[in-house]
Amino acid sequence: MVAAATAQVGSPPVKEATPWRRFRRRMLSNRFGMGALLVLLVLVLAGVLSPIVAPHPPGDANFATVFQHPGTVGYVLGTDNLGRDILSRVLYGIRASLEVGVLAVLIAFVIGVPSGLLAGAFRTADVIASRGTDLLLAFPFLIMAIGVAAILGPSLMIAAVAIGIGAVPSILRVMRVETARIISLDYVTAARAQGAGTLRILSHYVLPNAASSLIVRATVIMPGAILGESTLSFLGLGIQPPMPSLGGMLADAQQYAEQAPWMAVVPGAAIVLICLSFNTLGDALRDALDLQVVSRD
Amino acid sequence: MLRRFLIKFGQGLLTVFLASIVVFLAIRALPGDPAETMAGEDQNPAVIAAIRARLGLDKPMPEQYLLYMWHALHGDFGTSISSRVPVSTLLGQTLPVTLQLTVLTMVCGGIVGMLMGSVGAYWRGQWPEWLSSVLSLVGLSVPHFWLAMLAIIYVGTTMRLFPVSGYTPLHESLGGNIGHLIVPALILGSALAAVLMRQTRANMLDAFGAEYILAVRAKGASESRVVIGHALRNSLVVAVTILGLELGGLLSGAAVIEQIFGLPGIGRLAINAVFSRDYPVVQGVVLVVAVSYVAISLLLDVLYTVLDPRIRVGG
Numbered sequence A: 001m002v003a004a005a006t007a008q009v010g011s012p013p014v015k016e017a018t019p020w021r022r023f024r025r026r027m028l029s030n031r032f033g034m035g036a037l038l039v040l041l042v043l044v045l046a047g048v049l050s051p052i053v054a055p056h057p058p059g060d061a062n063f064a065t066v067f068q069h070p071g072t073v074g075y076v077l078g079t080d081n082l083g084r085d086i087l088s089r090v091l092y093g094i095r096a097s098l099e100v101g102v103l104a105v106l107i108a109f110v111i112g113v114p115s116g117l118l119a120g121a122f123r124t125a126d127v128i129a130s131r132g133t134d135l136l137l138a139f140p141f142l143i144m145a146i147g148v149a150a151i152l153g154p155s156l157m158i159a160a161v162a163i164g165i166g167a168v169p170s171i172l173r174v175m176r177v178e179t180a181r182i183i184s185l186d187y188v189t190a191a192r193a194q195g196a197g198t199l200r201i202l203s204h205y206v207l208p209n210a211a212s213s214l215i216v217r218a219t220v221i222m223p224g225a226i227l228g229e230s231t232l233s234f235l236g237l238g239i240q241p242p243m244p245s246l247g248g249m250l251a252d253a254q255q256y257a258e259q260a261p262w263m264a265v266v267p268g269a270a271i272v273l274i275c276l277s278f279n280t281l282g283d284a285l286r287d288a289l290d291l292q293v294v295s296r297d
Numbered sequence B: 001m002l003r004r005f006l007i008k009f010g011q012g013l014l015t016v017f018l019a020s021i022v023v024f025l026a027i028r029a030l031p032g033d034p035a036e037t038m039a040g041e042d043q044n045p046a047v048i049a050a051i052r053a054r055l056g057l058d059k060p061m062p063e064q065y066l067l068y069m070w071h072a073l074h075g076d077f078g079t080s081i082s083s084r085v086p087v088s089t090l091l092g093q094t095l096p097v098t099l100q101l102t103v104l105t106m107v108c109g110g111i112v113g114m115l116m117g118s119v120g121a122y123w124r125g126q127w128p129e130w131l132s133s134v135l136s137l138v139g140l141s142v143p144h145f146w147l148a149m150l151a152i153i154y155v156g157t158t159m160r161l162f163p164v165s166g167y168t169p170l171h172e173s174l175g176g177n178i179g180h181l182i183v184p185a186l187i188l189g190s191a192l193a194a195v196l197m198r199q200t201r202a203n204m205l206d207a208f209g210a211e212y213i214l215a216v217r218a219k220g221a222s223e224s225r226v227v228i229g230h231a232l233r234n235s236l237v238v239a240v241t242i243l244g245l246e247l248g249g250l251l252s253g254a255a256v257i258e259q260i261f262g263l264p265g266i267g268r269l270a271i272n273a274v275f276s277r278d279y280p281v282v283q284g285v286v287l288v289v290a291v292s293y294v295a296i297s298l299l300l301d302v303l304y305t306v307l308d309p310r311i312r313v314g315g
Helices: A001-009 A019-028 A031-048 A087-123 A123-136 A141-152 A156-183 A185-192 A197-232 A246-256 A261-289 B002-029 B034-041 B045-055 B061-073 B087-122 B127-141 B144-159 B174-209 B211-218 B223-261 B266-275 B281-308 B309-312
Strands: none
Touching: A001 B061, A001 B087, A019 A031, A019 A261, A031 A087, A031 A261, A087 A123, A087 A156, A087 A197, A087 A261, A087 B061, A087 B144, A123 A156, A123 B309, A141 A197, A141 A246, A141 A261, A141 B002, A141 B223, A141 B281, A156 A197, A185 A197, A185 B266, A197 A246, A197 A261, A197 B002, A197 B144, A246 A261, A261 B127, A261 B144, B002 B061, B034 B045, B061 B174, B061 B281, B087 B127, B087 B174, B087 B266, B127 B174, B127 B211, B144 B174, B144 B309, B174 B211, B174 B266, B223 B266, B223 B281, B266 B281
């Protein structure tokens, strides 16, 4: 972003030089990034449209068709121990995983962005925020999720809330560092000299300039949240049956590993595909936006 | 340096104190009265009142908290409701397993991650770099429990390469202990290795372009000395920071891995305790995990200071 800002000020108004153009050119030329974007679009569409595109209702048990191999006519990815179509269940599972991922990221942003802004701008808020993140980090996410699920009962929403809260420190840190960095730049001092208040500086100067870091961070949190959801559902603490979830399908598959290995392979591969696409897209965005390598904390 | 350590120590104590209050309140927000659960079939009000009095549940909340903490400081975390065993005994049995798993994971993940990261940076633009990028992306994208499942089903059970379940204590047999823990540690360490791989590669690339490496090369140092003695050494500091940041995730992951591999660790204890509403156990586990987390972070912080002289001198 520093490079982008100086390029804007320093170079003559050549068409090629705007940050957006450069970002678009770099992004379009990144084959892996574009591939990941394409896969993600397909997965999101498949998930959102799962009630329409799924060949069978996901809960439809049929004891005449149990343990069909993948490739069977009508059951492309095979069937499970109850004769349910695995493709349909995976499509619904992808939808549920994406829902939890999006909800968790939203929750992390709603709490993490304002507190990170305050922590970066005010000394007192910084002290409170860093003690708060220490406290959150001292409760490993799973232990916290288990506790919340025990108090309120397991569900998709509870899983999303627990995962979202667990991701707050990550957003808060990025926001705090970005705020402290941007607030000390000359053009913010200039704005202040013109009479802009702290609130205006935070909302009109800091937030837009931190957007790219936040977007990249979201692409890192998303796969983490989806892995977390699948873990919770696997343990029986996330999405509850009969609602299909990728983690829940894997829990079922444990018993039938020898008879029906595809029951264990297909949902797991779906999780890997979603997460791999997000991680690859995140890398491509980071390269195109010229951000430094950030760890996955 | 001492001042820095004392500040960190004080912050750690504060975190543990706040954590204990959160846990105490959260446990009391759980539905169901433990006294009624313990009274069993016989829901005699007098019996319930007696149990409440014995557990100290009839006292005001702040007093209950102080009593709990007082006892906890003396190693008494109450008694498990389901097994009637003192919670301290359960913790004493399970904590070593989890700590061993976590340490072994850090070692495995650390070695694999830093090695692959260095390899990727050294052979930049060639196939080793490509391999290390792909491996790190995959490592970040694969659910641990799925890897564990596949490992048990297709490698453990079919090929019988490693024991798929159970645990041998360290004092009985070192080989048996590592034999039971190595596969869980490798699986749990995959994400850690992936994160370290990326960070190490980035740091090493920076280092190879830096002037001090040019100076070392000009001095005629051997290639291995340049890479290991200088470039990698500076990456160690960042690696230790990352270990600290990944610690919470590691402890979470340990719970799932323990559950799948049948390791009698603290995570498994916690999951089972939540399902059976065994609140003294949950409270004890969370408190001990929070204390361990703070203690390990503090330890890593000290290590960090030792590794990076700039911090040591700067105070």
